[in-house]
Amino acid sequence: MAxxxxxxxxARVRAPVAWxxxxxxxxxxxxxxxxPTAMLAVQSIYGDDGFTFAFIASLGDYRxxxxxxxxxxxxxxxxxxxxxxxxxxxxxxxRPGAPTWLRSAxxxxxxxxxxxxxxxLAFAFIATLGSLGLLTTMLKNLGIDLYAAGFSLYSIPGLxxxxxxxxxxxxIIIITPAIQALRPAWREAADNLGASPGQYWRxxxxxxxxxxxxAGWILLFGSAFSAYATAYALTSGNIGLVxxxxxxxxxxxxxxxxxxxxxxxxGMIVVMVGVxxxxxxxxxxAARWTPRR
Amino acid sequence: MSAPxxxxxxTPATTTPARPRPPxxxxxxxxxxxxxxxxxxxxxxxxxxxSLWEGHGQYGFAAYRALLGRPELPTSLLLSLELAVAxxxxxxxxxxxxxxxxxxxxxxxxxxxxxxATLPFVVPAIALVAGLSAxxxxxxxxxxxxxxxxxxxxxxxxxxxxxxxxxxxxxxxxATLTEAAQSLGAGMGQVIRLVVLPNLRAALVGSLLLTLxxxxxxxxxxxxxxxxxxxVFINQVGQHEAxxxxxxxxxxxxxxxxAMLGVLLVGRGxxxxxxxx
Numbered sequence: 001m002a003x004x005x006x007x008x009x010x011a012r013v014r015a016p017v018a019w020x021x022x023x024x025x026x027x028x029x030x031x032x033x034x035x036p037t038a039m040l041a042v043q044s045i046y047g048d049d050g051f052t053f054a055f056i057a058s059l060g061d062y063r064x065x066x067x068x069x070x071x072x073x074x075x076x077x078x079x080x081x082x083x084x085x086x087x088x089x090x091x092x093x094x095r096p097g098a099p100t101w102l103r104s105a106x107x108x109x110x111x112x113x114x115x116x117x118x119x120x121l122a123f124a125f126i127a128t129l130g131s132l133g134l135l136t137t138m139l140k141n142l143g144i145d146l147y148a149a150g151f152s153l154y155s156i157p158g159l160x161x162x163x164x165x166x167x168x169x170x171x172i173i174i175i176t177p178a179i180q181a182l183r184p185a186w187r188e189a190a191d192n193l194g195a196s197p198g199q200y201w202r203x204x205x206x207x208x209x210x211x212x213x214x215a216g217w218i219l220l221f222g223s224a225f226s227a228y229a230t231a232y233a234l235t236s237g238n239i240g241l242v243x244x245x246x247x248x249x250x251x252x253x254x255x256x257x258x259x260x261x262x263x264x265x266x267g268m269i270v271v272m273v274g275v276x277x278x279x280x281x282x283x284x285x286a287a288r289w290t291p292r293r
Numbered sequence: 294m295s296a297p298x299x300x301x302x303x304t305p306a307t308t309t310p311a312r313p314r315p316p317x318x319x320x321x322x323x324x325x326x327x328x329x330x331x332x333x334x335x336x337x338x339x340x341x342x343x344s345l346w347e348g349h350g351q352y353g354f355a356a357y358r359a360l361l362g363r364p365e366l367p368t369s370l371l372l373s374l375e376l377a378v379a380x381x382x383x384x385x386x387x388x389x390x391x392x393x394x395x396x397x398x399x400x401x402x403x404x405x406x407x408x409x410a411t412l413p414f415v416v417p418a419i420a421l422v423a424g425l426s427a428x429x430x431x432x433x434x435x436x437x438x439x440x441x442x443x444x445x446x447x448x449x450x451x452x453x454x455x456x457x458x459x460x461x462x463x464x465x466x467x468a469t470l471t472e473a474a475q476s477l478g479a480g481m482g483q484v485i486r487l488v489v490l491p492n493l494r495a496a497l498v499g500s501l502l503l504t505l506x507x508x509x510x511x512x513x514x515x516x517x518x519x520x521x522x523x524x525v526f527i528n529q530v531g532q533h534e535a536x537x538x539x540x541x542x543x544x545x546x547x548x549x550x551x552a553m554l555g556v557l558l559v560g561r562g563x564x565x566x567x568x569x570x
Contacts, residue, residue, distance in 0.1 A: 036424025
């Protein structure tokens with residue numbers, strides 16, 4: 001028993017160092033993550049004259065209502081596109097007949113594209129489909145004038161097209177483990193019982209995948225909702241999104257008090273907390289079908 | 294030309310109706326993948342072509358040469374690289390030891406760690422920067438230095454780095470390993486350096502490469518706090534010089550690609566995702 005006792009003593013002697021590191025981590029998190037968030041909450045209900053609901057009420061102003069609407073539409077649209085397209089692509093390359101090279105090509109490309117976002121992505125699309133973009137000009141020479149037909153990259157549909165470039169790969173990455181967990185035995189059992197592929201998907205495949213698909217959708221929603229750089233570089237803040245409106249207040253582009261920016265931020269945080277709560281709940285349900293390792 | 298229009302048939306389309314399943318990839322598979330390939334590759338091809346355009350049907354490397362002539366290119370790229378290294382150091386010396394010690398001595402604190410690691414997801418980058426600038430108006434040596442950005446970048450990388458390290462640490466029987474090493478006379482420093490770190494290599498290299506990709510592309514914090522990092526430089530160039538901006542997009546795609554290739558080679562093929570978009 002002696003060495004074990006000695007170890008315990010040693011452990012206790014080392015513990016102060018351990019608490020130093022753990023304490024430092026908590027201190028940094030408290031000072032630079034929790035405190036700024038709390039500061040936003042305070043700022044959103046305290047003005048120069050003390051307590052006020054004016055800032056929260058200003059979220060109902062036309063300008064900010066539109067911003068929240070735009071952000072929600074863009075997030076819902078791009079998350080839905082990402083979920084459907086990403087799910088279909090992941091399913092296609094995970095099929096037994098799919099060549100292995102294709103599978104690894106899609107996996108690694110997804111990793112790159114999901115992380116290729118922000119300003120460079122915006123400029124890649126401006127070079128392609130901007131009003132003077134290469135594809136726009138080429139199609140124009142062929143007699144197809146996209147911008148005359150009502151398309152614009154600098155609009156909500158245009159932003160959806162750009163956001164899909166990171167949303168689809170994000171979904172492929174998120175959904176792949178869930179599709180891999182679909183057991184071939186289920187498919188075979190359905191086949192043996194005379195089910196058509198459509199029936200298999202309607203009655204077995206999709207119900208099993210549904211929580212993972214929805215959890216993925218919610219993560220995509222969150223990633224689009226909090227996106228700022230892509231939209232800013234693409235539209236220079238001309239399309240009101242919640243993120244760009246916050247930055248307009250911060251940089252003094254609009255004559256608004258900081259309290260308005262804080263109220264907008266608090267509104268975003270509330271939406272994101274809701275998103276997280278739903279996704280954890282769904283994630284727990286999805287875990288039922290993934291094999292225990 | 295958006296992706297959903299290209300895949301009009303939903304679920305049933307992806308499976309071939311024939312009962313004895315054909316070994317091939319099938320028409321349905323290509324019907325999904327071909328439009329996707331066009332959507333994903335076309336912007337890249339167009340951007341590369343655009344970056345080589347010199348006007349009047351001429352193609353060449355003029356945009357790249359013009360970029361190299363800009364003094365802000367090396368300074369902004371260097372600043373972003375320095376910030377990436379500093380953020381990686383913060384993860385190594387602040388997050389990693391705290392996580393190891395939490396696992397060893399205070400597993401009851403795990404929910405608190407999980408909570409902190411989730412916060413950056415709930416508080417979007419633009420909201421965090423609003424909070425930071427409301428709270429900290431000084432001292433100047435802190436908020437005036439570009440290395441102030443390391444603080445938000447640490448939290449930007451935190452959710453992914455925490456997840457990766459947590460998976461790595463859970464796979465180790467940390468208590469037994471530590472006890473074994475200590476009974477052989479190792480101190481805590483030696484335990485971490487010689488036993489824990491080598492076992493966490495894949496998780497660590499993966500997190501650090503991802504941090505590199507995220508920090509180099511990060512725009513939100515740097516733009517609002519007015520520091521001239523690589524992404525801010527790209528945006529600035531892009532407002533005036535379209536071909537040079539395309540060239541910079543190509544360069545930053547290659548940087549992301551290199552970092553991800555490293556992650557995939559080191560890790561076991563699971564693709565990481567992080568950062569603010």
